[in-house]
Amino acid sequence: MSDGPILSARDVSIAFGAVRAVDGVSLDLWPGEVLAIVGESGSGKSTLLRLLAGEARPDAGTVLYRDPSGATLDVHGMGEPARRRLARTEWGFVHQDPRDGLRLAVSAGGNVGERLMASGARHYGDIRAEAARWLERVEIPAARIDDAPRLFSGGMRQRLQIARTLVTRPRLVFMDEPTGGLDVSVQARLLDMIRALVADLGIAVILVTHDIAAARLLAHRLVVMRHGRVVEEGLTDRVLDDPRHPYTQLLVSSVLAA
Amino acid sequence: MSGYNFAYLDEATKRMIRRALLKAVAVPGHQVPFGSREMPLPYGWGTGGIQVTASVIGADDTLKVIDQGADDTTNAVSIRRFFARVAPGLRTTERTAEATVIQTRHRIPETPLREGQVLVYQVPQPEPLFRLEPRRAETRRLHALADYGLMQVKLYEDIARHGRVGSSYDHPVMVNGRYLMSPSPIPSFDNPKMHRSAALQLFGAGRERRLYAVPPYTEVRSLDFEDHPFVPLRANGRCSLCGAGDSYLDEVVTDDRGGRIFVCSDTDFCTERQTMREAAE
Numbered sequence: 001m002s003d004g005p006i007l008s009a010r011d012v013s014i015a016f017g018a019v020r021a022v023d024g025v026s027l028d029l030w031p032g033e034v035l036a037i038v039g040e041s042g043s044g045k046s047t048l049l050r051l052l053a054g055e056a057r058p059d060a061g062t063v064l065y066r067d068p069s070g071a072t073l074d075v076h077g078m079g080e081p082a083r084r085r086l087a088r089t090e091w092g093f094v095h096q097d098p099r100d101g102l103r104l105a106v107s108a109g110g111n112v113g114e115r116l117m118a119s120g121a122r123h124y125g126d127i128r129a130e131a132a133r134w135l136e137r138v139e140i141p142a143a144r145i146d147d148a149p150r151l152f153s154g155g156m157r158q159r160l161q162i163a164r165t166l167v168t169r170p171r172l173v174f175m176d177e178p179t180g181g182l183d184v185s186v187q188a189r190l191l192d193m194i195r196a197l198v199a200d201l202g203i204a205v206i207l208v209t210h211d212i213a214a215a216r217l218l219a220h221r222l223v224v225m226r227h228g229r230v231v232e233e234g235l236t237d238r239v240l241d242d243p244r245h246p247y248t249q250l251l252v253s254s255v256l257a258a
Numbered sequence: 259m260s261g262y263n264f265a266y267l268d269e270a271t272k273r274m275i276r277r278a279l280l281k282a283v284a285v286p287g288h289q290v291p292f293g294s295r296e297m298p299l300p301y302g303w304g305t306g307g308i309q310v311t312a313s314v315i316g317a318d319d320t321l322k323v324i325d326q327g328a329d330d331t332t333n334a335v336s337i338r339r340f341f342a343r344v345a346p347g348l349r350t351t352e353r354t355a356e357a358t359v360i361q362t363r364h365r366i367p368e369t370p371l372r373e374g375q376v377l378v379y380q381v382p383q384p385e386p387l388f389r390l391e392p393r394r395a396e397t398r399r400l401h402a403l404a405d406y407g408l409m410q411v412k413l414y415e416d417i418a419r420h421g422r423v424g425s426s427y428d429h430p431v432m433v434n435g436r437y438l439m440s441p442s443p444i445p446s447f448d449n450p451k452m453h454r455s456a457a458l459q460l461f462g463a464g465r466e467r468r469l470y471a472v473p474p475y476t477e478v479r480s481l482d483f484e485d486h487p488f489v490p491l492r493a494n495g496r497c498s499l500c501g502a503g504d505s506y507l508d509e510v511v512t513d514d515r516g517g518r519i520f521v522c523s524d525t526d527f528c529t530e531r532q533t534m535r536e537a538a539e
Binding site (some may be wrong): 080081085088103106107110114117118119122123124125127128145146160166210 | 403
């Protein structure tokens with residue numbers, strides 16, 4: 001299993017009219033690795049994430065996923081049933097806006113339990129116990145298991161979304177700006193929690209962010225995107241402390257020191 | 259009513275509906291679209307059921323129509339009279355055992371159905387996922403992929419809120435282990451009667467333009483959890499008219515001082531039991 005990347009993209013491209021949103025991007029993600037994709041707004045990083053997660057089809061290029069048995073699957077070549085099964089078992093997707101990833105009218109317990117039930121769990125007591133365990137794990141009091149997320153604060157919703165995604169112990173999680181829209185202290189705690197959970201469960205993560213600080217804290221490796229192309233990639237500390245491409249230098253120097 | 263074809267619909271329309279019904283029978287529980295026609299009664303009064311009945315009925319059939327189990331309520335009386343007028347030669351009955359085609363709204367008769375009988379349901383909303391997923395395109399995809407976790411989430415919520423699997427009517431069922439199906443708004447008490455029923459069960463939704471079917475002896479399981487099994491609901495009482503303790507009961511208010519009695523919702527079943535009791539006495 002450790003003999004190859006868990007996800008590998010080759011020359012992935014997509015254009016929206018004349019705009020080449022993603023232009024010939026290749027990258028590899030290794031098991032247990034956290035890879036951050038950084039870049040300014042409109043650089044194509046969220047679109048790239050959607051292509052990697054199979055939510056959109058590239059015009060050209062392939063995305064290959066290596067499953068636990070070591071078989072290589074073409075993410076865009078497999079049928080929709082297979083991709084949906086992957087998406088609710090071995091993969092997870094954390095949206096920037098928790099409203100996209102949660103069912104706001106369904107209780108917190110139901111939200112966490114949905115993935116379990118979708119993958120065949122039919123024992124109410126077990127589902128509820130597992131949901132309660134995960135709520136504790138993301139620092140939501142278990143007493144709130146029957147409250148709907150619309151009663152939760154932004155930070156709690158985002159933690160709930162993470163619990164809901166991780167409950168089936170995925171091997172690969174896609175995160176789209178998970179700390180966007182939260183205030184700084186809540187961001188810090190959330191980042192801390194994600195880092196602990198990811199290290200604990202050994203999940204491979206592709207993290208899209210414009211927040212250099214979040215990338216430095218979470219990511220092992222960094223990919224810098226601009227105009228749909230990868231302009232620089234390398235170990236996080238190397239890229240941030242010794243940026244080589246002029247655009248990366250600009251990006252790093254634009255971070256405000258607190 | 260001269261000037262109308264037998265059973266009101268023209269032969270081309272009947273043929274179209276029969277083709278859709280054949281497909282529905284071939285794929286139990288799957289919703290088949292059909293070209294629903296305007297019928298001389300309003301949507302919500304059984305336009306789907308009446309079109310299915312018109313398509314399967316012949317001059318040698320015996321028709322029974324029930325509404326909430328009763329043969330003598332407005333909906334049942336007017337549909338029965340309608341067919342008596344537009345289908346010359348057709349016999350109508352109130353006896354479940356005599357009928358070959360039974361059109362029903364919201365009940366399954368208490369008397370067990372036998373082979374050769376056809377039960378036609380009037381369906382207001384054929385989509386069991388309707389309240390959970392508003393997009394039709396998406397529910398179709400969920401059916402295609404047999405992705406029914408969402409329905410289970412709804413049952414989970416019921417238990418978390420009410421302590422039991424909560425729908426007292428229209429409780430969703432899995433047909434033949436494949437398709438999630440709305441049994442139409444029958445009480446959950448009737449759900450077990452659908453399981454491996456000897457009769458052919460046809461469902462028509464006129465406004466929503468969908469047909470579906472459960473062929474005889476098909477597995478129909480009500481959704482539940484392993485540790486919260488499905489329990490059909492029934493009022494705790496006996497029928498004040500016939501004394502039945504195992505039938506589905508309606509609660510009837512008898513005065514303005516809190517007086518109330520329970521009576522069988524299936525009028526034919528109740529009358530038959532009363533006649534038998536009188537004969538015994």
